[in-house]
Amino acid sequence: MALNRILVIDAGGAHMEEKRKKEKIMKLDNQVVFVSGTNRGIGKAIVDALIKRGVKKVYAAARKIDQSAWKDARVVPVELDITSPQQIQKALARAQDVNVLINNAGSLSGGSVLTATEPDLMRDMQVNYFGTLNMVRAFEPVIEKNGRGSIVNVSSVVGLASMAQAAGYSASKAAIFSASQALRAELKAKNISVHIVFPGPIDTDMARDFDFQKTSPAVAAENIIKGIEAGDEDIFPDPFSVQIGGSWSKDPKAVERSFAAM
Ligand SMILES: NC(=O)c1ccc[n+]([C@@H]2O[C@H](COP(=O)([O-])OP(=O)(O)OC[C@H]3O[C@@H](n4cnc5c(N)ncnc54)[C@H](OP(=O)(O)O)[C@@H]3O)[C@@H](O)[C@H]2O)c1
Numbered sequence: 001m002a003l004n005r006i007l008v009i010d011a012g013g014a015h016m017e018e019k020r021k022k023e024k025i026m027k028l029d030n031q032v033v034f035v036s037g038t039n040r041g042i043g044k045a046i047v048d049a050l051i052k053r054g055v056k057k058v059y060a061a062a063r064k065i066d067q068s069a070w071k072d073a074r075v076v077p078v079e080l081d082i083t084s085p086q087q088i089q090k091a092l093a094r095a096q097d098v099n100v101l102i103n104n105a106g107s108l109s110g111g112s113v114l115t116a117t118e119p120d121l122m123r124d125m126q127v128n129y130f131g132t133l134n135m136v137r138a139f140e141p142v143i144e145k146n147g148r149g150s151i152v153n154v155s156s157v158v159g160l161a162s163m164a165q166a167a168g169y170s171a172s173k174a175a176i177f178s179a180s181q182a183l184r185a186e187l188k189a190k191n192i193s194v195h196i197v198f199p200g201p202i203d204t205d206m207a208r209d210f211d212f213q214k215t216s217p218a219v220a221a222e223n224i225i226k227g228i229e230a231g232d233e234d235i236f237p238d239p240f241s242v243q244i245g246g247s248w249s250k251d252p253k254a255v256e257r258s259f260a261a262m
Contacts, residue, residue, distance in 0.1 A: 026100065026150045026193060027229055029054035034091075034098045036061045036082055036135065037105030039069070041204035042154070045221035046102060047075060053225055059095045061105075080105075082131035088138045099149035100228070101139045103132045106154060108206050113167040121168040128172035133179055140192065148191045152228055152235075153180045157200050157244045161256040184233065195233060197224055200240025215239065 033055050037043035039062035047060045051072050060070060061080035070077065080091045082105050107127035109120035132153055143149035158166060159173030177196055184194035201207050203214035215238035227235030236245040248255045 026148070026231070028100065028225060030056045031100050032057045032059075032095075032097045032146075033100040033102060034059040034061065034078075034095050034139065035102040035104055036080060038062050039064065039066065041206060042199070042202055042217045042220055042224075043102075043104040045217035046104060046224060048218070049221040049225050051075065057097070059091070059098065061091060082135055083126050085134065088134055092138050092142065095139075096142055097146065098139060099143055099146045100152070101135065101143060101150070102152040102154075102224075103135050104154045105131065106206070108166060108169045110166050110209075111168060112164050113171070116168050121171075124169045124172040125175070128169070129175040129179070132176050136183060140187065140190075143192055144190045150193045150195060150228060151180075151183065151187070152195045152197060152224070153177075154197045154199065155180070157198050157236075157241050158259065160198060160244065160248045161252065161259045163259045163262065165262075193231065193233075195228055195235055197227070197235045197237060198241050198245060200236075200238045200244060202238060212240065 028050060033050055035043055035046050035050070035058060038047050038060040047058050047070070050058050051074060055074065057074050057076060059076050059078045061078040063079070063081045065077040065079050067077060076094075078091050078094060080087050082088065082103075105127065107124050109116065109124050111117070111120055113121070136151055136153070140151070143151065153176050155177045156170075156173040158170040159177045162170035162174070180194055180196045187194055199220055201210050201212035201214045202220045203216055207214055220237040223237035224235055227237065234245065236242045244255055247258070
């Protein structure tokens with residue numbers, strides 16, 4: 001690649017950003033959506049919010065499915081562990097009509113990068129990075145075949161700057177953030193928009209031990225859907241993440257320093 005191509009910085013004005021957004025807008029009513037990790041937490045709330053939004057169908061994936069969990073006939077339960085290539089292929093075979101993929105499933109193993117066990121560090125990478133990426137790699141050709149679509153990857157505010165107490169998790173969320181930026185560039189020509197979600201503390205099992213003010217999963221889910229529909233590339237779905245996202249866009253080092261002080 002020529003160096004001059006690398007050095008071109010997109011300094012388009014506000015109207016260009018608006019134009020880009022209009023091109024990417026994806027109303028979710030009447031779409032077929034696949035969501036991972038839907039048996040609890042944010043994933044479950046996303047399925048509820050999608051149903052309210054009037055989607056045509058939602059594939060609600062979970063490691064353990066409960067056929068009676070959803071009352072609405074538009075919800076199709078799918079068994080899926082995103083670290084299993086075989087289960088990804090099986091899910092894909094069932095969901096050939098998908099045009100929106102929401103990679104929500106995630107794992108959090110606490111601990112610093114100095115003291116966490118290697119299996120814990122590996123688990124977060126296997127789920128949050130490789131599992132999510134393998135979902136994208138499997139579903140992208142189907143989304144392309146079905147016409148315009150979207151891929152939504154759930155990262156975290158600690159993917160923007162690391163938090164020492166959950167540093168392995170932070171690294172895995174930074175990794176999927178980085179890969180998503182590359183995917184966005186690569187999938188633009190295929191009419192697939194890529195959105196990255198950076199939640200702050202949300203009131204789910206994952207954040208049970210965090211001593212922060214938390215946003216309800218229902219509110220976070222609504223804001224994720226609004227963000228996708230607005231064509232937002234980076235989605236900050238709660239007040240904490242809105243504040244962090246604002247600081248990060250002006251001064252990433254300030255976010256690093258504030259997380260280091262927590
Ligand atoms: N809650 C927060 O404060 C917060 C903040 C930032 C980002 N996030 C991110 O938001 C997403 C949802 O988290 P949450 O807060 O709803 O957490 P949660 O309540 O712990 O739910 C996590 C979900 O991911 C599923 N999952 C874990 N490993 C999986 C695997 N290998 N294959 C398939 N599914 C798997 C879980 O299924 P099982 O029930 O089978 O374990 C569960 O459905 C995650 O990506 C998380 O990292 C959360």
